[in-house]
Every structure is written in C-alpha cells, then in structure tokens.
Amino acid sequence: MYESVAAEAFSRELLAWYRRGNRDLPWRRSKNPYYIWISEIMLQQTRVDTVIPYFNRFIERFPTVRDLAEAPEEDVLKLWEGLGYYSRARNLQAAAKEIAEKHGGEIPADKAAVSGLKGVGPYTSGAILSIAFNLPEPAVDGNVMRVLSRYFCLEEDIAKPAARVGIEGLARELIPEGAAGDFNQALMELGALVCTPRSPHCLTCPVMEHCAARLSGRQEELPIKTKAKKPKPQHRLAVLIEDANGRVLARQRPEQGLLARLWELPHIEAPLEAWSNDDVAPGWLATTFALEGMNVRTTGFLGDAEHVFSHLHWFVRIWGADRVSFDRAIRDDMAGAAAGLLGEEAVRESAASYERDEQSASEAGELPAGYRWIDREDFERLAWPNLFRKILSEHFSREGDYDQTF
DNA sequence: AAGCCGGGGAC
DNA sequence: GTCCCAGGCTT
Incomplete structure (x- = not known):
C-alpha cells in the first residue's frame, strides 16, 4: 500500500x-x-x-x-x-x-x-x-x-x-x-x-x-519504458496509369490487415536491388503484374514517396505506365515464368519474352478484382492512405510534373 | 509476451 | 533523427 x-x-x-x-x-x-x-x-x-x-x-x-x-x-x-x-x-x-x-x-x-x-x-x-x-x-x-x-x-x-x-x-x-x-x-x-x-x-x-x-530529482528518468523497435524498411514500386479519359488505375486493399479497405495506386514489393535499378525495375513491375494477368509497361520515373508506419517504413518509387489490358492467358503464362525468377537476368528475360507476346494480348479485357479506373470525383469520395492521397491530389490538380519527392 | 496496426506533432 | 500519443487485437 x-x-x-x-x-x-x-x-x-x-x-x-x-x-x-x-x-x-x-x-x-x-x-x-x-x-x-x-x-x-x-x-x-x-x-x-x-x-x-x-x-x-x-x-x-x-x-x-x-x-x-x-x-x-x-x-x-x-x-x-x-x-x-x-x-x-x-x-x-x-x-x-x-x-x-x-x-x-x-x-x-x-x-x-x-x-x-x-x-x-x-x-x-x-x-x-x-x-x-x-x-x-x-x-x-x-x-x-x-x-x-x-x-x-x-x-x-x-x-x-x-x-x-x-x-x-x-x-x-x-x-x-x-x-x-x-x-x-x-x-x-x-x-x-x-x-x-x-x-x-x-x-x-x-x-x-x-x-x-x-x-528525489528523478522526474526526467521516469517512467521506465523500453524502446520500440525501428520500423522495417520495405521498398515498393508503384505505377500511375492513366487511360484516355484521364482516369487513373487504382485498387482497393483487402478487408483485413494494413490499411484495410483503403484505396491505393497499384504497387508491389521489390528487393532493394531491383527497386533502385532503373534498368531492372520496369521488368520487375511488368513481370509481377503479369502474374495477376495485368499487362503494364512503364513509361518513365515519376517520383519517390515515403511513408512510416509503426512497424514498417515504405520507400515507394512511382513509375508512369501505360498499355493496360487483362488476360487470363497472360497470367497463366507468367505463372510458369515466375518459377525461374531467381535473379535479375531471369527478370529481364521473362519481361522481354512477355513484351514480345504482348501484342497478342486482348486489348479490352476486364481488370483484376479490386481494380478500378477512378476520376477526380471518385478520388474525392474514396478513402486513401495519406501517401497516395498526396500523390493523386497532385495528379488531379495538374501542378507541375512528377519529378519530385512527395 | 510480442507483433501488428497510422499518422502527426514536438523536440 | 527520436519519442510518443486518452490502445486494442491477434498469435
């Protein structure tokens, strides 16, 4: 007592x-x-x-x-x-x-x-x-x-x-x-x-x-609290794809887990070596999205963004991309190619092979589940993590180019 | 007990 | 850069 x-x-x-x-x-x-x-x-x-x-x-x-x-x-x-x-x-x-x-x-x-x-x-x-x-x-x-x-x-x-x-x-x-x-x-x-x-x-x-x-003069020492661990760095490649009507391709996150049910630009995790190498990143993007049956080709670097969570530190590199189509055949082909994805050479190779076949992909195509084209009104109605809200806010306001840090 | 789950303000 | 905030849930 x-x-x-x-x-x-x-x-x-x-x-x-x-x-x-x-x-x-x-x-x-x-x-x-x-x-x-x-x-x-x-x-x-x-x-x-x-x-x-x-x-x-x-x-x-x-x-x-x-x-x-x-x-x-x-x-x-x-x-x-x-x-x-x-x-x-x-x-x-x-x-x-x-x-x-x-x-x-x-x-x-x-x-x-x-x-x-x-x-x-x-x-x-x-x-x-x-x-x-x-x-x-x-x-x-x-x-x-x-x-x-x-x-x-x-x-x-x-x-x-x-x-x-x-x-x-x-x-x-x-x-x-x-x-x-x-x-x-x-x-x-x-x-x-x-x-x-x-x-x-x-x-x-x-x-x-x-x-x-x-x-006892200990007010600065108390309370005793062990330090939290540093957020784990994670490198991600995102794509900003615009259709002919100026809409942007976005997707909704899963019902559970990080940022559940919020909307975002399509993005994937990549090893630092692939993420930071501008010769490798486009192939990594094309190959990974092809696994979902989605055909994308990067057009150029747009900018970098960063986001710190309690336990994660995202480094997001945004690439412009175009030529979106969806075809189950592509997805099935790429599932086979993925088995050999053990190094940069394999990535380049499968991406190149994919590029050659791409002409035969169906152009119309549905989008993978969770994906949608969004316009400015959609953007304002939907909920986004701050990271993507900033990027898209910039995009829809059309101020300057994307060669910047968000 | 430890990890997962956002974002921002103060220093 | 660091800390931590009128914490809870899951494993």
Missing part, C-alpha cells in the same frame, strides 16, 4: 486543479455517452488536437448510434481517412450495430456490456464508464502510467502489458468518492499539459508537494 497522506493529497489536489479549469473540448460539452465513446475511440494513440476536427465532422454526419449503425461503410471510412488505425472505424460500426440491436441504441451503463464492444479495451471501457456514467472505474492510458510512475516512483517497465494491470489497481484506489469522471480526466489532463513525457512542468504542478519522483 502507498503512503496514504500522499495518495489522499494527490486525489484531492488533482481533482481540485481540474475543476478550477480545464480544456474546452467538443466531447466535454455534454455527458452524451455516444460522444464520449466516439471521442475515446478516436483518441486511442491519437492526440487531442488531431481528433477535434474528425470528431466534429463525425458527429455531424452520424449524430446518433443508429445513424452510425445504418451508414454505408464507405462513408465511415472516408470520415476516418487520415486518422490511422483503420480497424477502429470498422470496430466502431460493428459496435454501433450491436448497441442498436441489443441495447436500443443507447450505450449501456454496464461494465460487462461496454467491455464486450468491439474496439473497447480496458482503457476505453473505464473511460466511458467513468466519464459518461461516473462509475468508479480506472482509465489507465499512457498519460496515467507516466503520472503515477512519477508520483509514486514506480520502476516497472510501462512498455510491458503487466505494468498497466498494476497501475490500474492503484488508479482504482485513488478515485475520489463520486468523482470518477472528473478525476480520470484530471489524470490525463495533467499528463497532457503538466506531467509531460519530456521536461515536465513540476513547478506549476498541483501535486508536486508529495511527488516522489520530483522529491
């Missing part, structure tokens, strides 16, 4: 500090559980300033749980475009449907029911229950782990899942009677504004008096 004087002072002073004044945020203007829920999902691993415009657009378009439950998935994804972690959008709508069916369209004030909603974990569950319903549940996020690690000089590695469980127990004990919502928000407010990751503002902190880290 922790020293009760320090613990009681912490809860009392922090709550008073929060109630003297706090940030005016859109989701704080009511206790509408639907607003609280949407905001908490959006705030997962996402800063307040980023979320605000997304939140306002979202509740304007989907004012209630039922509006969200009945919306086309495409619309939900478009409003989520740029926020990241797109499974949140799918889970949100799945949960909305469950709430509409099982709970009459109202967020249940029940721990088991809320915790069972898709996309709602321990943190979000506690946040909804405490903020919307003032139930005495802890809501431990990164802010709270940092603040309590410092105040109580906890030396557990907060990068480990076990640390959150322990801090949750502590946070539960600290909740003042009847003030769970304000107290939990006060903890996060302190972490965001005062007890910041670097250079904490101890001199203006409402709980500095009994803060164990400050008293």
Whole structure:
C-alpha cells in the first residue's frame, strides 16, 4: 500500500486543479455517452488536437448510434481517412450495430456490456464508464502510467502489458468518492499539459508537494519504458496509369490487415536491388503484374514517396505506365515464368519474352478484382492512405510534373 | 509476451 | 533523427 497522506493529497489536489479549469473540448460539452465513446475511440494513440476536427465532422454526419449503425461503410471510412488505425472505424460500426440491436441504441451503463464492444479495451471501457456514467472505474492510458510512475516512483517497465494491470489497481484506489469522471480526466489532463513525457512542468504542478519522483530529482528518468523497435524498411514500386479519359488505375486493399479497405495506386514489393535499378525495375513491375494477368509497361520515373508506419517504413518509387489490358492467358503464362525468377537476368528475360507476346494480348479485357479506373470525383469520395492521397491530389490538380519527392 | 496496426506533432 | 500519443487485437 502507498503512503496514504500522499495518495489522499494527490486525489484531492488533482481533482481540485481540474475543476478550477480545464480544456474546452467538443466531447466535454455534454455527458452524451455516444460522444464520449466516439471521442475515446478516436483518441486511442491519437492526440487531442488531431481528433477535434474528425470528431466534429463525425458527429455531424452520424449524430446518433443508429445513424452510425445504418451508414454505408464507405462513408465511415472516408470520415476516418487520415486518422490511422483503420480497424477502429470498422470496430466502431460493428459496435454501433450491436448497441442498436441489443441495447436500443443507447450505450449501456454496464461494465460487462461496454467491455464486450468491439474496439473497447480496458482503457476505453473505464473511460466511458467513468466519464459518461461516473462509475468508479480506472482509465489507465499512457498519460496515467507516466503520472503515477512519477508520483509514486514506480520502476516497472510501462512498455510491458503487466505494468498497466498494476497501475490500474492503484488508479482504482485513488478515485475520489463520486468523482470518477472528473478525476480520470484530471489524470490525463495533467499528463497532457503538466506531467509531460519530456521536461515536465513540476513547478506549476498541483501535486508536486508529495511527488516522489520530483522529491528525489528523478522526474526526467521516469517512467521506465523500453524502446520500440525501428520500423522495417520495405521498398515498393508503384505505377500511375492513366487511360484516355484521364482516369487513373487504382485498387482497393483487402478487408483485413494494413490499411484495410483503403484505396491505393497499384504497387508491389521489390528487393532493394531491383527497386533502385532503373534498368531492372520496369521488368520487375511488368513481370509481377503479369502474374495477376495485368499487362503494364512503364513509361518513365515519376517520383519517390515515403511513408512510416509503426512497424514498417515504405520507400515507394512511382513509375508512369501505360498499355493496360487483362488476360487470363497472360497470367497463366507468367505463372510458369515466375518459377525461374531467381535473379535479375531471369527478370529481364521473362519481361522481354512477355513484351514480345504482348501484342497478342486482348486489348479490352476486364481488370483484376479490386481494380478500378477512378476520376477526380471518385478520388474525392474514396478513402486513401495519406501517401497516395498526396500523390493523386497532385495528379488531379495538374501542378507541375512528377519529378519530385512527395 | 510480442507483433501488428497510422499518422502527426514536438523536440 | 527520436519519442510518443486518452490502445486494442491477434498469435
């Protein structure tokens, strides 16, 4: 058990500090559980300033749980475009449907029911229950782990899942009677504004008096957190293909995994040697797309783009291309050629062979599944990862050439 | 326990 | 460049 004087002072002073004044945020203007829920999902691993415009657009378009439950998935994804972690959008709508069916369209004030909603974990569950319903549940996020690690000089590695469980127990004990919502928000407010990751503002902190880290001069050392691994580099070749009407060939990503269901330019992974060699890359592109039965020929280098994810670092080289057709015969031929794809020579050879046969390919042809020609209106309606949104925004606005870095 | 899953702001 | 953010899901 922790020293009760320090613990009681912490809860009392922090709550008073929060109630003297706090940030005016859109989701704080009511206790509408639907607003609280949407905001908490959006705030997962996402800063307040980023979320605000997304939140306002979202509740304007989907004012209630039922509006969200009945919306086309495409619309939900478009409003989520740029926020990241797109499974949140799918889970949100799945949960909305469950709430509409099982709970009459109202967020249940029940721990088991809320915790069972898709996309709602321990943190979000506690946040909804405490903020919307003032139930005495802890809501431990990164802010709270940092603040309590410092105040109580906890030396557990907060990068480990076990640390959150322990801090949750502590946070539960600290909740003042009847003030769970304000107290939990006060903890996060302190972490965001005062007890910041670097250079904490101890001199203006409402709980500095009994803060164990400050008293021992260790506020810059805590919390202890092991470093994350660096994103793995991945080299990708993309093609920008325009048809006679100025439409661009795009495709939709699979339902699961990275950037699920978002739209993108066709692209493939390539070894660094093929990616960076302008003599090899065109053959690699032609050969790989031929495996899908798609006939493309590069016309020239357009530009480079880069995109960093949590665990991946994409280096995307964009090539212009033309002569698109689709033919199952090509795909079947190339499947055989692919068996010999073990080196650059093989790539050149099969691509050249493919070029010779290309005249016999059917010109009309359907496109492979998921592929579409998109015009400017399509571009604006569909959801894209930032990387491709920038490239296509440039393309459709026709400013300059592509010989640049996006 | 570790990996997967975005994007951006602050330093 | 680094860190990390009102985390959750899957294996």
